[in-house]
Amino acid sequence: MHSASHMPAYPLPSRVQGPLTRARDWLDARGKAAWIIAMILGFVVFWPLGLALLGYMIWSKRMFGCSNRRAQARYYAPSTGNSAFDAYREETLKRLEDEHREFVDFLQKLREAKDKAEFDQFMQNRDQKPESYTGA
Structure with a gap:
């Protein structure tokens, strides 16, 4: 994402x-x-x-x-000498970084949705406020 x-x-x-x-x-x-x-x-x-x-x-x-x-790159590890393992480790770390980035983006969207819902609720309550104040 x-x-x-x-x-x-x-x-x-x-x-x-x-x-x-x-x-x-x-x-x-x-x-x-x-x-x-x-x-x-x-x-x-x-x-x-x-x-x-x-x-x-x-x-x-x-x-x-x-x-x-x-x-x-967030992580760096020296080569183990086993190229297959090093490739697997690098691929796994890249996948985890991508998943982390997607999760952070998801959390940001969730926060934005919550903020919007709270604001919409505020506006709805504001519009429904009874006009009990008549002014003197």
């Missing part, structure tokens, strides 16, 4: 999206400090660039330590 939240609202042309995606992944691999340095350099070189990076860091939650770690 793929979540639509990973798609940009206004898709960029592929000739722009490729280098930007590579730059984002490169900065993600180096951590939050790399993002902060890139933002500072952006302000020094051309202040709107630094401001754009700051906005992107806040919008994507990279500013608060929730960077996109899905591009990186």
Whole structure:
């Protein structure tokens, strides 16, 4: 299952999206400090660039330590020397990561549905509130 939240609202042309995606992944691999340095350099070189990076860091939650770690492998184990077992282990870990991602997406949808149900109930109760206050 793929979540639509990973798609940009206004898709960029592929000739722009490729280098930007590579730059984002490169900065993600180096951590939050790399993002902060890139933002500072952006302000020094051309202040709107630094401001754009700051906005992107806040919008994507990279500013608060929730960077996109899905591009990186979560588990690494050295080779056992048995290529069949290593392939099986890697395939199993990938399957478990995919199942975990699907479960997290499912929980997010469940939370959204609960929030919507609570809001709908609030609006319904608000509309049914008796008009006992007549004002003086």
